[in-house]
Structures are given as C-alpha cells and as structure tokens.
Amino acid sequence: MSLGAVLTMLFFVSVLWGGFAVALAVAIRREGKKNVDDAVGGSHPHGR
Amino acid sequence: MTRPSMDGFTSRWGLILASLGMAIGTGNIWRFPRVVSQNGGGSFLIPWIIFLFTWSIPLIILEFSLGKAARKGTVGAFGRLNGKKWLWMGNFVGACALLIFFYYSVVTGWCLRYAGVAFVDLLTGSGELSALTGDDAAARAESAFVDFTGGVSPVIYYIAAVLLAAFVVRRGVAKGVEAMSKVLVPILFGIMIVAAIRSLTLPGALAGLNYLFTVDFEKLLDHKVWIQGLTQSAWSTGAGWGLVLTYASYMRRREDVVLNSVLTGLGNNAASLLVAFAIFPAVFALAPGHLDPVTDILQNSGPASTGISFIWIPVLFSGMPLGSIFNLLFFMALSVAAISSLIAMVQLGVRILEDAGLSRGKSTAIIAALGIVIGLPSALSSDFFSNQDWVWSVGLLFCGLFFSVAAIRFGADRFRSRFINSPGNDIYLGAWFNLFICVVIPVQGAILIGWWTIGSIRDDLRDGIAWWDPFRPYGLATCLLQFAVLIGVSIVFRDKLTQLFMRGVKTLDEEARESGADSVGEESS
Numbered sequence: 310m311s312l313g314a315v316l317t318m319l320f321f322v323s324v325l326w327g328g329f330a331v332a333l334a335v336a337i338r339r340e341g342k343k344n345v346d347d348a349v350g351g352s353h354p355h356g357r
Numbered sequence: 358m359t360r361p362s363m364d365g366f367t368s369r370w371g372l373i374l375a376s377l378g379m380a381i382g383t384g385n386i387w388r389f390p391r392v393v394s395q396n397g398g399g400s401f402l403i404p405w406i407i408f409l410f411t412w413s414i415p416l417i418i419l420e421f422s423l424g425k426a427a428r429k430g431t432v433g434a435f436g437r438l439n440g441k442k443w444l445w446m447g448n449f450v451g452a453c454a455l456l457i458f459f460y461y462s463v464v465t466g467w468c469l470r471y472a473g474v475a476f477v478d479l480l481t482g483s484g485e486l487s488a489l490t491g492d493d494a495a496a497r498a499e500s501a502f503v504d505f506t507g508g509v510s511p512v513i514y515y516i517a518a519v520l521l522a523a524f525v526v527r528r529g530v531a532k533g534v535e536a537m538s539k540v541l542v543p544i545l546f547g548i549m550i551v552a553a554i555r556s557l558t559l560p561g562a563l564a565g566l567n568y569l570f571t572v573d574f575e576k577l578l579d580h581k582v583w584i585q586g587l588t589q590s591a592w593s594t595g596a597g598w599g600l601v602l603t604y605a606s607y608m609r610r611r612e613d614v615v616l617n618s619v620l621t622g623l624g625n626n627a628a629s630l631l632v633a634f635a636i637f638p639a640v641f642a643l644a645p646g647h648l649d650p651v652t653d654i655l656q657n658s659g660p661a662s663t664g665i666s667f668i669w670i671p672v673l674f675s676g677m678p679l680g681s682i683f684n685l686l687f688f689m690a691l692s693v694a695a696i697s698s699l700i701a702m703v704q705l706g707v708r709i710l711e712d713a714g715l716s717r718g719k720s721t722a723i724i725a726a727l728g729i730v731i732g733l734p735s736a737l738s739s740d741f742f743s744n745q746d747w748v749w750s751v752g753l754l755f756c757g758l759f760f761s762v763a764a765i766r767f768g769a770d771r772f773r774s775r776f777i778n779s780p781g782n783d784i785y786l787g788a789w790f791n792l793f794i795c796v797v798i799p800v801q802g803a804i805l806i807g808w809w810t811i812g813s814i815r816d817d818l819r820d821g822i823a824w825w826d827p828f829r830p831y832g833l834a835t836c837l838l839q840f841a842v843l844i845g846v847s848i849v850f851r852d853k854l855t856q857l858f859m860r861g862v863k864t865l866d867e868e869a870r871e872s873g874a875d876s877v878g879e880e881s882s
C-alpha cells in the first residue's frame with residue numbers, strides 16, 4: 310500500500326469508527342448519569 | 358381518532374439499535390462498494406464523508422426532533438408543525454418511503470433466497486453456489502440469477518419478506534421492532550467484522566485496500582462524483598425518508614436528539630466502511646487473473662449492476678477455503694440488513710394509518726396487503742422494478758428538501774430552540790445550526806435537483822431520445838408524472854387528509870399557547 314493510501318485509511322477509520330466510538334462512549338456516560346439522577350430523584354439540567 | 362399510542366421504545370439503546378437497523382441496509386452492502394468503484398475509489402470517499410456531515414446528519418437531527426415533538430407519523434407531523442396546508446408534504450414523504458418499500462421487499466426476497474441457498478449449500482456441500490468454480494463460473498452464476506429473477510419464484514420470497522416484517526411490526530414497537538433490533542443489529546455487525554477479518558487476511562488483500570484508499574484529486578473535479586456522494590449518503594443513512602421521524606415518534610419524552618442522530622449517521626457510515634473492508638480485499642485477492650481491470654466486477658457486472666452481490670460474491674467465495682461458510686455469512690448479513698430496513702418501512706406505514714385512527718392490527722394488515730399487491734409488478738418485471746427504483750430514489754431528494762423547508766416555514770431558530778434543543782438532550786446546538794437549516798441543506802438539495810434535471814434533458818437530447826416521454830423507464834418525465842400524481846392526489850383529497858389527520862389535533866404552536874410552555878416537545882400526545 311502507498312503511504313497516501315495508508316494515511317487516507319487512517320483518516321477515515323479514525324473519523325468514522327473513532328467518531329462512532331467516542332459518540333457511543335459519551336452516550337453511555339450521559340445515560341449512566343441520567344439513571345443515577347433518576348434513581349436519586351434529581352433532575353437533568355438542560356439549556357437552550 | 359388520533360389517540361396516543363402507549364407503545365414505544367423502552368430504552369435509548371433500543372432506539373439507537375433500531376435506527377441503525379433502519380439505516381444499515383442493502384445500500385451499505387450492495388450499493389456502496391459499487392458506487393465507490395464507479396466513482397474513482399478513494400476519491401469518492403471524500404464527498405461521501407463531507408455530505409454525511411452537511412446533509413445526512415443535519416436531516417436526521419430534523420427528523421428526530423420533529424418526530425419527538427409531534428408524536429405522529431410523516432403526514433401528521435408536518436400538519437402538527439405548520440398546519441393542515443402542509444399535510445401534502447408529509448404525505449409525499451410517507452408515500453415516497455412506502456413506494457420504496459413496495460420494491461425494496463423484492464430485493465429483500467432475493468437476499469432471503471440466496472441466504473437459504475447458501476445454507477443448503479453449507480449443509481449438503483454440493484449445491485448451487487458451491488459448485489460455481491471454473492472459468493465460466495461467473496457466466497453460470499449470472500445465468501442462474503437471471504433465471505431466478507425472471508421466473509415467478511421471487512414472488513414467494515418477497516411475500517415472505519413482507520409477512521416477516523409485518524409480523525415483527527404487529528408485535529409492537531417495544532416487543533417487535535426494539536426486541537428484534539437488539540438481536541439483528543449486533544448479529545449484523547458481528548458477521549461484518551468476521552467477514553472483514555477473513556477478507557483482510559487473504560493473500561493479495563492489500564491491493565484492494567490500496568485501491569479503496571488511493572485518492573485521485575483530479576477525479577474530485579468531476580461533478581458526478583459529488584452528486585453520487587450526496588445520493589449515496591442520503592440513500593444509505595435514510596436521511597429524509599421519514600423513517601427516523603417515525604421511530605422518533607415512539608421515543609421516550611426525555612430522550613436525546615442530537616447525539617442519537619450523530620450515532621445513527623456515523624454508525625451507518627462506519628458500517629459501510631466495514632463492508633468495504635470485507636468486499637474490496639476479497640475481490641482483488643480472489644478475482645481471476647484474466648479480468649482486467651478487476652474493478653469491472655464491482656462496477657458493471659450483472660443486470661442493473663447487481664453482479665457484485667448476487668453473482669461475483671458466490672463465485673469468489675467458492676474459490677477460497679471455508680467459502681461456503683462465508684457465502685452464508687455474507688447473504689445472512691445482506692438479509693438481516695434488508696429485513697431490519699424493511700421493518701422500519703412497514704412501521705412508517707403503520708404509524709400513518711394509526712394516526713388516522715386505525716388499530717395496529719388493521720394498520721399492519723393493510724400495509725402488508727398493499728406491499729404484496731403493489732410489490733407484485735416489481736417482482737415480475739425488471740423494467741418496472743428499475744423504473745420505481747429510479748423515480749423514488751430521486752423523490753427522496755425532494756423529501757430531504759421538504760424537511761428543511763418545513764423547518765424554515767416554522768422558523769429555523771424556533772425549531773432549533775424548541776424541538777432540537779429539547780429536554781433530555783446530551784448536546785445542545787447553537788445558532789450556527791440555523792445556517793444548516795436555512796442554507797446548507799436547501800442549497801445542496803436545489804443544486805442536486807437542478808443538476809439532475811438539466812443533465813437528464815441534456816443526455817436525452819444528445820442521444821436523440823424524447824426526454825418528455827413519460828413512459829420511458831429512466832427519463833425525467835416519468836419522475837415528473839409520478840410526482841405530479843402523488844401531489845395531485847394530496848390536493849384532490851386535502852379535505853379528507855385534514856379530516857383524517859388534523860381533526861381534534863392541535864398544531865405544536867397551538868399546544869404551546871394553551872399550555873403556556875415554551876418546550877412543546879415534551880408536551881405532545
């Protein structure tokens with residue numbers, strides 16, 4: 310594989326798979342926090 | 358009339374998996390490798406990823422937020438947003454997705470049939486697919502595919518596909534759609550990962566990766582590469598179909614919109630990339646040496662370019678160790694992807710009929726019956742199938758445009774602050790997103806539709822074909838005629854539509870005024 314192809318592959322893998330993994334991790338963390346808030350009767354702050 | 362449905366997604370993960378199941382379909386497995394190859398390999402990936410962020414994800418956000426706020430299917434949601442005069446737009450979006458459902462079920466039937474054959478092959482060790490070796494293997498595989506699709510047996514398989522999807526939808530959102538998605542989507546990803554690992558470990562696999570990721574910047578000057586990038590992105594993610602809106606109408610009240618949309622869009626394209634890791638190395642590693650270029654397999658083989666999935670994959674996999682197992686895995690993945698998308702389409706139709714006051718049972722029976730009756734011509738005639746595929750895939754571009762027009766009509770800033778930035782969000786979007794609603798989406802849609810119109814007429818004039826003939830399967834006129842019929846029906850029956858979908862139903866603004874609340878999203882239904 311050429312160096313250009315390797316770099317392009319790394320770019321797409323990091324944006325798509327890396328992006329998906331990061332978004333999933335954030336969602337799992339937030340969901341966990343919401344569940345804890347719900348369990349203790351707290352509320353979720355939200356802005357506009 | 359319009360009683361609220363108590364059924365809905367029970368968890369965020371159920372909603373995300375169902376959305377991924379909806380988005381990941383045959384477009385990822387069958388269409389994506391072909392379109393990449395036809396448009397310059399790695400060069401195509403650049404517009405494809407740009408349009409993911411400028412068209413698909415913004416539209417998915419609009420759909421998620423409107424569905425969550427309106428708690429209706431496509432027709433009712435457009436009415437709740439802007440009033441009864443806008444029902445026709447929702448009707449167009451819903452009808453477009455249903456008309457795709459009618460022929461998509463035929464493709465799903467093909468996938469089920471080939472998965473069945475691959476399973477029998479694996480058990481017996483000497484069947485239709487595993488016997489495909491030798492120089493004339495591709496010709497025999499193509500002949501087998503043409504014989505199959507030209508006969509009456511596709512009818513049996515597409516009816517089975519419709520009934521399977523209807524059975525899942527009939528069970529309800531939580532017990533049917535959500536439960537099935539929690540099983541199907543992980544299986545789909547598992548199969549794709551196994552296939553990609555096997556493909557990448559074949560001798561000569563790197564040539565496929567080199568082709569896939571080599572960017573020729575000159576190709577980026579070709580406008581067709583950009584148009585195809587947008588079309589593939591819209592098709593593959595399901596942005597603008599109304600399917601996300603339908604699922605969102607069943608989401609929990611305090612549920613995120615923005616991050617779920619990003620997960621759906623990124624997850625879909627990540628799946629496409631995974632499929633590319635499975636297909637490209639395998640084709641380059643296993644293709645017979647006399648084929649030049651190898652990419653011909655990906656680009657042009659088979660009727661209507663169906664060759665990569667239904668002709669070459671069985672041939673190529675038959676030539677490698679454990680080929681029967683990988684044939685079965687491939688067609689299982691294709692079937693699972695197709696079925697999970699078909700379920701979303703049936704659910705879209707059922708939601709519309711439920712909004713009109715019918716029970717889930719009756720709605721499901723009607724949609725399944727319509728699917729069987731209207732899908733029949735597509736199962737029996739490849740010309741009819743191709744015409745419908747051509748017309749309604751173009752129609753989807755208008756659907757995407759309609760979502761942004763509806764949001765602009767409501768007020769982009771009001772839409773963003775009330776529906777997108779609704780309670781339960783993990784991420785809140787700033788005023789910059791108004792630019793996407795008002796400029797980026799509509800300009801992209803307008804350019805694409807304009808280019809398509811001019812290009813169609815120019816190509817027909819160049820070839821001496823009557824571009825105005827509405828009875829040609831691939832012309833501009835057949836699209837305009839069928840769009841006009843659809844919009845005309847909405848106009849003629851506008852009173853009936855209003856009666857069915859808006860009687861006793863408040864618009865989102867009326868509801869906000871009555872409740873005195875600013876955040877309408879959590880107030881609905």
